[in-house]
Amino acid sequence: MIFEDLPTTPTSEELIDKAFSRAARAGKAKGGLEAQQSMLQTAANIISDNLENVVTAWPDFEYEDDVHPFYYELADAIVDVDKLRQSLSEVMWASRKAREIHEEYQPKLRKTDVDTARKHRKQAFARLADIVEQVDDELIYINKSRNDLRDLPEINPDEPTIVVAGYPNVGKSSFVNDVTNARGETASYPFTTRGIGLGHFERDHIRYQIVDTPGLLDRPPAERNEIESQAVSAIEHLADCMLVMIDPSAECGYPLASQLELRDSIAAQFEEVPVLTIANKVDRKDVWDESLTDELDADYTMSVETGEDVETVLEAAVEAVDYEPKLPFEG
Structure with missing residues (x-):
């Protein structure tokens, strides 16, 4: 059944904690400017990749090849497909913004002193956290939708x-x-x-x-x-x-x-x-x-x-x- 393998969607707090704790470990493995660069890259990648994975795990409701009309109508009766699609769109926006923040700040961490690099990295972290928090409601709704749909028993619309x-x-x-x-x-x-x-x-x-x-x-x-x-x-x-x-x-x-x-x-x-x-x-x-x-x-x-x-x-x-x-x- 198309909804049964949907993964759990993290909350904004869970994703931020995961990204920054992994970034801290990555920074400890290096030193100087390289540590600041590694921390930013790790945090941005984890946030962007996890948010993108939330979206790509779902079928594309616009295409009948992905979602049979039976399951589309069924899903819409249970979770409101339009709201779900909007939530997925917002989460994909946040994923792209995380990559843009990384691309904006990474050059600032190369040719400077460590203290200034640390200051820029903290600014980037604050913006990353803000982006994730902006889509917290969407993440919660996506996970609720996942829970409501994933345990639906399978009826095969392709069988007579x-x-x-x-x-x-x-x-x-x-x-x-x-x-x-x-x-x-x-x-x-x-x-x-x-x-x-x-x-x-x-x-x-x-x-x-x-x-x-x-x-x-x-x-x-x-x-x-x-x-x-x-x-x-x-x-x-x-x-x-x-x-x-x-x-x-x-x-x-x-x-x-x-x-x-x-x-x-x-x-x-x-x-x-x-x-x-x-x-x-x-x-x-x-x-x-x-x-x-x-x-x-x-x-x-x-x-x-x-x-x-x-x-x-x-x-x-x-x-x-x-x-x-x-x-x-x-x-």
Whole structure:
């Protein structure tokens, strides 16, 4: 996952302490003017290199090759990508300024006496410290963003993906567990009340992801907060097929009419991908509301409880995805 290897970002105090303590050791190894020059070079290099490394460790959010739209939207829902990019830009500015200060003062330490050189070196140190302190808030925000993003479980946006939606208790997680190795496998995201169910299965040597998103696609859009809505936008970049699961028996606790309204809103939002309506709990037809059968207009029926037609639904989802792997020689 693109965020999992991000290094810890130092605070301004930690970086200044590191740079100046290393500079002091470098100065002790030499004498006279050479000691002052070595101290300045060491401090400036450590500050500039560390700040630059903070920036280059992050992917470039401007390029889709670095950050898939799914992860871009996901990151933006969690940390505010624009603010993060601005913070990274400020830190890179500070890295360049540290090098400029070194280039400005180093000539002053060559053809002079030691006391004057020491005075110039101290002035340079003060300016270096000031530059780092100016970006302290940015360093703190970058590290917070790193902590918020690095432990996100991996969902591969390049794998064909089936997303299961519908109200709670309609059988979504049972379906995901039944058709995949997902039992106990959940992905914790900051904007979900429960872990996202994530599983995998193979057909014709192709690996498929199947995802259940409790807390996001199990309620009407009007009930989602801004972060949740943006997370749903991220899922739009992920889904190759939507399975909207319906419980016609309404034993889930939600009237069939409400479930169908949610289905229609999901279909409207995910209009770029196939959306299949799946009526679960066909073994409970004795409590179906027959007056709404025509309105239900299910593409497929099944019972996760008994296993009836579960495989049929999965095969229909695979067919709807219509995934063709890219061959190496196609470029």
